[in-house]
Each structure stands twice: as C-alpha cells, then as structure tokens.
Amino acid sequence: MILSTHGIVGSQIQSFVGLLDTYPNAAAAYSVRKLRAAYTGSAIRVRRSSDNTETNIGFTALGNLDESALTTFCGSGNGFVTTWYDQSGNGINKTQTTASNQYQIVTSGVVNILGTKPSILVGNKPPMNVTGVTFKSEFFVGKVDTVVVGNYVNFGSGGGLFACGTFSGTVGIGGFDLTNAPFQSELTGRTDYRLRYWNMKTNKLFVSTNGGSIIDLGTFASSLNATEIGGRSLGTAFVLNGSCQEEIFYNSDTTSTESGIKTNQNSYYAIY
Amino acid sequence: MQFINGYQYTTEQEAINARELCDAYYGIPVAPDDVTQNWVDYQFAELNTPQFWYIVFDESLLPVLGTPSEFEVITPPFPY
Numbered sequence: 001m002i003l004s005t006h007g008i009v010g011s012q013i014q015s016f017v018g019l020l021d022t023y024p025n026a027a028a029a030y031s032v033r034k035l036r037a038a039y040t041g042s043a044i045r046v047r048r049s050s051d052n053t054e055t056n057i058g059f060t061a062l063g064n065l066d067e068s069a070l071t072t073f074c075g076s077g078n079g080f081v082t083t084w085y086d087q088s089g090n091g092i093n094k095t096q097t098t099a100s101n102q103y104q105i106v107t108s109g110v111v112n113i114l115g116t117k118p119s120i121l122v123g124n125k126p127p128m129n130v131t132g133v134t135f136k137s138e139f140f141v142g143k144v145d146t147v148v149v150g151n152y153v154n155f156g157s158g159g160g161l162f163a164c165g166t167f168s169g170t171v172g173i174g175g176f177d178l179t180n181a182p183f184q185s186e187l188t189g190r191t192d193y194r195l196r197y198w199n200m201k202t203n204k205l206f207v208s209t210n211g212g213s214i215i216d217l218g219t220f221a222s223s224l225n226a227t228e229i230g231g232r233s234l235g236t237a238f239v240l241n242g243s244c245q246e247e248i249f250y251n252s253d254t255t256s257t258e259s260g261i262k263t264n265q266n267s268y269y270a271i272y
Numbered sequence: 273m274q275f276i277n278g279y280q281y282t283t284e285q286e287a288i289n290a291r292e293l294c295d296a297y298y299g300i301p302v303a304p305d306d307v308t309q310n311w312v313d314y315q316f317a318e319l320n321t322p323q324f325w326y327i328v329f330d331e332s333l334l335p336v337l338g339t340p341s342e343f344e345v346i347t348p349p350f351p352y
Contacts, residue, residue: 045307047306047307047308051302052298052299052300052302052308053302053303053306054302054303054306054307054308082306082307082308083307095307096307097307097308097309097310098308098309098310098311098312098313099298099300099308099310099311099312100311100312100313100328100330100332100333101313102308126313149350150350150351159351162351165350165351166350167350176351176352181351234347234348235274235315235345235347236274236328237274237347237350238347238350
C-alpha cells in the first residue's frame, strides 16, 4: 500500500520531510502546512465567531492543515486567526490581539481556499505583530485581491517590502528602506495567485514572481527587521489586501536556494 | 488623505472608554489566557490638525457605538 512519500509505504512509515528540513535555518516561517519534521507545535490558533473561544489547530499526519479540526471547532460560523505560529524554531509567532483585526480562515463553516489549499484572508486588516524578524529574503505565497497604495507584506523600523505598491499610477513589487524605494512594475498578473520573492544582497534588492527571472532593483538595505507582517499599520491603504498561505524568511542570501525553495512551494500549492 | 467611516474622539481616554464598552458588550477576553484581548482597537490621527483618535467602523460596533460618521485622516504619501 502506497499512500504518499511521507505516509505509509508497504508496511514501513517513511519520515516526513518538510521544506525547512531541506532548506533549514529560516529566520521565521509561517504556513498552512507543516514545514519541519521536528516541529511539534500547532499551525494556527483560531477564535470562532459563535462564542469567541480559541483553540489551536495543528496538522494531519501528512502535514496538511487539519481542516477537519478547524471546521469542527468553528461549526457553521466564522474562524479568525489569533496566532500564526512560527515553525522555524525561533518562536517568533505572529499575533493579533484585537478581534476586529484578525484575519479570517473559515467563512460560514467553510475553510477559505486559494488554489487547492487553505488560505488566510488578510483582507485589508491591520498587520499581525511579531517581536521582530531580522531577514534578508522572503518567500511569499498568496494573492493580492485589490491594488491599493501600499500592499505592504511586512514593515518595521527600517522599512518593509510591498507586493503591489502604487507610484503615480504605476503598480509594482519592491521595498522601502526609509531612503530608497526601488520597485519593478507589475503590468500583468498582479492580482493573480503568485509566489513572490525578495532578496537583499550586496546592498541591493532583488525580486521575482513565480518562476520568473530575478530582477536587480538597485540600492537597498542589507537587511530588514519586520515587526508587522501582513501590512504596515499606517491605515488601510498600506496593508495587504489579499490572502496568504505561506511566508518564509531567511536572514541570509538565498540566491543558491531560491530555485529549490520555489519548486518546493509550487509543488505543494500548484501556483504556476 | 483617507476618508474613514468610523468614530472620532478628541482624547485618547475617550477612545479607550469606547474600546472597553465594546469589550464588555462582546465579553472579550473570554478566558484570561486568550490571545484576543480587545474587540476593537483605536488609531491615532497623528498628522491631522488637531490630532485625534478614531475607531474604524465595523457592523459589530453599531449596537455599541451607534451610527458612525465619515472623516478625513491624513497619511503620508506612499511609500513614506
């Protein structure tokens, strides 16, 4: 009997291998799937709308989000994410302590889906907070629903990265380090389901989307420290208007692993 | 500049009081160790003159805070 590469093969149970097992040393990692074999924590903590109680939701044996536990807990109501747990081992969990600002994962008893996997609807809610993630690169799986002014995916005291920033009518992916604001125009597909990638090296910012080539955007900070993820708490024009399934941060140059990490993400989420 | 539909307060204490009213109405937090500590939060219109505090409208706030109003909040130009 063959169930999967990390399930039961014959009479033997093969060990689970996650993205972070193959590409370790992430600064922080948030996902609707299990990313590391040794990670024993939950994926998310959810508040249900029926009575505002909270519970942790983990993974199935195959490493998927436990949707059954999620829908059982939420019943016919809605479910909101209070905590998105960091699977890197660094304990930098994302939290949102205000109910009206919490991202939604269940709507009227149905798990939100993007592509074929569960998805967390950020909407235009304020960002979730973390103690601080110092990073040089980010891999983001999600979707921008509406092009607004900012669509920041993270922000901190030194600046942040954005998915669909708008400069005098031109929309692009890029970053802002309080001095420089390089970006690459996204003429098409900017509201498609996408894998977005940012990498800071040699004091330059490099970006790409899906399997596309990496583009040098020029001068930029050597790293950033995010204290807000999912936007910038400067108003609804600066937050991510969309959904997210996975965000992985590395505090190192990921040029050599970029292709492999993207392939791993695309194999699971079937983005492009 | 953004047009906000919500509730405007001249002092931070007024905004805190409004937030506490919402927490009491919805019974937040349900348990002491819950992550969720408030039903709604307020924001500071730092760039406006005079400055003020405000809560963005949500339908759940209608029975507690009443009918919202529309007002302008100044935000810096993107990306700054």
